[in-house]
Amino acid sequence: MALxxxxxxxxxxxLSEHAERVTQRWTEIATGSLRGRLxxxxxxxxxxxxxxxxxxxGRNGVFDLESESAGELRAVLAELSRGRxxxxxxxxxxxxxxxxxxxxxxxxxxxxxxxxxxxxxxxxSSLVDQMGLFTFESFVRTREGLIADQAEQLLxxxxxxxxxxxxxxxxxxxxxxxxxxxxxxxxxxxxxxxDTGSPYAIIDITGxxxxxxxxxxxxxxTVVAARLMGADCIISGIRPQIAQTxxxxxxxxxxxxxxxSLADALRHVLRLSGAANAxxxxxxxx
Amino acid sequence: MTAxxxxxxxxxxxxxxxxxxxxxxxxxxxxxxxxxxxxxxxxKLVTAASELARNTLIYGGGGEAEVTTVDNGLRxxxxxxxxxxGPGIVDLGLALTDGYTTGGGLGLGLSGARRLVDEFDIVTxxxxxxxxxxxxxxx
Amino acid sequence: MERVPVLKIGDILLVxxxxxxxxxxxxxxxxxxxxxxxxxxxxxxxIDITALDIVDSFVGRMLSTIASIxxxxxxETVVVGMRPAVAITLVELGLSLNGIRxxxxxxxxxxxxxxxxxxxxxxxxxxEADDETTATT
Numbered sequence: 079m080a081l082x083x084x085x086x087x088x089x090x091x092x093l094s095e096h097a098e099r100v101t102q103r104w105t106e107i108a109t110g111s112l113r114g115r116l117x118x119x120x121x122x123x124x125x126x127x128x129x130x131x132x133x134x135x136g137r138n139g140v141f142d143l144e145s146e147s148a149g150e151l152r153a154v155l156a157e158l159s160r161g162r163x164x165x166x167x168x169x170x171x172x173x174x175x176x177x178x179x180x181x182x183x184x185x186x187x188x189x190x191x192x193x194x195x196x197x198x199x200x201x202x203s204s205l206v207d208q209m210g211l212f213t214f215e216s217f218v219r220t221r222e223g224l225i226a227d228q229a230e231q232l233l234x235x236x237x238x239x240x241x242x243x244x245x246x247x248x249x250x251x252x253x254x255x256x257x258x259x260x261x262x263x264x265x266x267x268x269x270x271x272x273d274t275g276s277p278y279a280i281i282d283i284t285g286x287x288x289x290x291x292x293x294x295x296x297x298x299x300t301v302v303a304a305r306l307m308g309a310d311c312i313i314s315g316i317r318p319q320i321a322q323t324x325x326x327x328x329x330x331x332x333x334x335x336x337x338x339s340l341a342d343a344l345r346h347v348l349r350l351s352g353a354a355n356a357x358x359x360x361x362x363x364x
Numbered sequence: 365m366t367a368x369x370x371x372x373x374x375x376x377x378x379x380x381x382x383x384x385x386x387x388x389x390x391x392x393x394x395x396x397x398x399x400x401x402x403x404x405x406x407x408k409l410v411t412a413a414s415e416l417a418r419n420t421l422i423y424g425g426g427g428e429a430e431v432t433t434v435d436n437g438l439r440x441x442x443x444x445x446x447x448x449x450g451p452g453i454v455d456l457g458l459a460l461t462d463g464y465t466t467g468g469g470l471g472l473g474l475s476g477a478r479r480l481v482d483e484f485d486i487v488t489x490x491x492x493x494x495x496x497x498x499x500x501x502x503x
Numbered sequence: 504m505e506r507v508p509v510l511k512i513g514d515i516l517l518v519x520x521x522x523x524x525x526x527x528x529x530x531x532x533x534x535x536x537x538x539x540x541x542x543x544x545x546x547x548x549x550i551d552i553t554a555l556d557i558v559d560s561f562v563g564r565m566l567s568t569i570a571s572i573x574x575x576x577x578x579e580t581v582v583v584g585m586r587p588a589v590a591i592t593l594v595e596l597g598l599s600l601n602g603i604r605x606x607x608x609x610x611x612x613x614x615x616x617x618x619x620x621x622x623x624x625x626x627x628x629x630x631e632a633d634d635e636t637t638a639t640t
Contacts, residue, residue, distance in 0.1 A: 219437065258503075265404060268587030275607055303590035308583065308605035308612075382525040389523060389557065407557055407588040411596060414559040418526070462597055473560060476596040 080142035085201050090136030092186060093129060100182050101125050107178040111171055124175070127154050132179075143208050155209060159216035163224070169217050173210045180206050229258075237263045239270040246278045246347050247271060248340065252285030260296035267300060271309045278351065279304055280343045284315030294329045301334050310350070312336070314343035374432040379420045379446075388417040388429045392444060399433045399440045401502050409442060409500040412477040416446045416496055419473050424448025424494055434499065441482070441501040449493040456488060507532045509539050515547040515616060516540065516578075517609070521554045529565045536569055540576045547616035548573050551609055553584030563598045570603045579619055581605065583612040 081089060093100055104125045109118065131151040138147035155176070162172040183202055187195045237259065242248045247270050249263055267279055281297060283289070289297075301311040314337040316324075324331065337343040375395065377388050392413040396406040413429070420427040427448030434441045453459045462475045478484040483499040505528055510517045516539055518532070536548065550566065552558065558566075570580040583606045593600070606612040 222438065264591065265587060268590060271607060272587060275611070277607055277611060299591070299594045302599070303587070303594045306590040306593055306600060306605055307585045307587065308581075308607045308615075382527050386523050386525050393556070404588045404591055407586075407592045408595060411557045411559050411592050414557060414561075415596075418559075418561065476560060476598070479595050479597065480592065 080140055080145070081136075081201055081205055083139045085198060086136040086139065086141030088198060089141065089202055089205075090133050092183070093136065094133045096186060097129065097133075100179075100186070101129050103182045103185065104129065104178050107181050108175040111174040112167070115167070116165075121175070124158055128158070128176070128179075141205060143205070143212060151209075152212065155213050156216040159213045160220045163217050163220035169214055172217050173213050176210045176213050177206060233259055233262045237266060239263075239266050241270070241274050241276065242280070242344065243348070245274075245276045245351060246280065246344065247274060247276045248280040248282060248344075250282045250285065250340070253287075255283075255286055255289065255293045255296075257292050257296065260293050264296060264300040264303070268303055268307065271304060271307060277309045278347045279309055279311045280340060280347065281311060281313050282315045282340045282343070283313065283320070284317070284340070286317075286320070289320050289323060291327050291329065294324060294327065298329070298331070298334070310335070310347075312343045312346060314338065314340050374430045376428055376430045378426075378428050379417050379448075380426045382421070385414065385417045385421060389414050391429075392431055392442070395431050395433060396442050396500070399442050399502065401440075401442065401500060405500055405503065408480040409444075409498075412480040412498060412500075413444055415473040415477040416444075416498070420446045420448045420450075420494075423453075424450030426450075427493075436501070439501045439503075441499050443497065443499040446496045446498075447493065448495075452490050452492045452494055453486075453488045454490045456486065504528060504531065506535070509535055511539070511543050511545060514545055515549055515613065516543065516545045517549050517551065519551040519554070523556075524562065526561055529562060533565055533569055533572070537572050537576065540573055540578050546578050546620055547613075548578050548580040549609060549612045549616070550580065550582045551584050551612075552582060552589075553586070553608075555589065556586070558585070558589050558593060558598075560596065560598055563593065563600055566603055567600060574602075579604070579616050581612040581615050583607065583609050 101122065105118070105122045108121060108125065112121065128151075131154045135141055135148045135151045140147075142148060143152065158175070159172055162175075180203055183199065183206075187199050236253065237249065237251070239247055239249050247267070249267050251263065255263075267281070270276070271279060281300070283297075297313065301313075304311045312335045313331075316336055316338075335343075335346065337346055375391060377391050378384060379388060389410050392410050393406065396409050401409065417429055420429070425448060427446065427450070430445045430447070432443050434443045458464055460475050460478065464475075465473075477498070480500075481498040482501050483497070485497040486494065487496075488494040504525070505522060507518060507520055507522070507524065507528065509532075510519075516536065518536065520532075522528075524532070539545070540548065548569070550569065555562070566582055570582075573580045581604045582600070585605060604615060606615050
């Protein structure tokens, strides 16, 4: 894939000799695919940067995208892909901005027409392909990062932990519980116990359609962790199917209190914490 | 884009005394914070490091911990290598069993530490010393 | 070597662990506490671990041992202020801290001790009351 020292020298020469024309044409060809969603000046700046780092890499002898001397070029390509991915361009639109240099090189080398320049073109072309693939990879990575961030934000939103009585907090869980979400719930619930100084927590799973072994384990671990901290957990709203799953999976709920509904769970907690608390209305936080 | 390339220079801490175990914990905490591990992951990693450092001291007769920040392209992580030239572990399967101990502890050091990290690798044998590599990745 | 201070507040000994203890410091604390329980005749021990950012199996074992020793010396031990991340890690580690009573904070810990030793509330101890106390503990 790599260009040998002579080839890369010729590539650098070709690109720097016609610098103005190369960046001009490159920008023009790339513009076509972006349909005016990126300003001409911005695109021109990106193309110039790519051009400059390609020339630099070419002058450093053997041109290999994975080598140390091409570090600058890789950085420029990665930066380009990151920017485009964030701005909502497609992978193709991004890669075409890199592939456009092939057309420019073809235009420059066609004039020569000899066998030698044909071989050069094939070599240059495969290098540009490699650059394109690199761009594509960085693009995908950025997008994956964005998706992961959004998933995390969604998690935060979907797991409210509320204080429902003096000394009692509740987490109403709604929707499918996967392992990642169960973990977030666990951490937030325990933190709320500390912040509010509440010795009781109710985990209400009325809105959870199904649990698997992993999720059940997470709930169990939460209960054990809360106990270690000095708080008690009650699980409420277990649906019949879930009860069957729990038994079928052989999960031991042991001495964990389970109640049919959130209201039952609250009543149970108030009885535990003594009649005094039940009679006294919740203290208002100032 | 090789998986798990090293970033930055590895930092080493000798484990020759009780106080060194404390220093290992503090070093790992600093590196884990810099690698932006979540609070729970930091806590798990430091706890695992504490167990393993104590093992290195008690069973390995002292050794060294070396910590590096790693990157697999998607996530950052912290990798620690605990190495000693002690007698090594003869029956690894048994040593990794919960509750098994030769040192009078709770027998959760090795098996517990393994549960707290994402990757756990151990190279040992009778008379060959012990080398344990653990990695925790950011979520 | 550093030492963890043990404070006496009324009938309770309060230990607030503020530093990253070496194993030696932990063992020292175990010894100090046993001596202070006997010397002061306190019936409650509160160990505040709010400042601890990890509890490994060694510290876990120390806490269990302290709880057992104080039980023998007729004192109730409550560990308070465990951080969520520490609790999650302990569960994963497989350490259950059997026999240790826990509370969210010092205040709740004191309530817990008061609730488990209602007989200690009155100070006019005559022979009969003394008999009751021994019967319930």
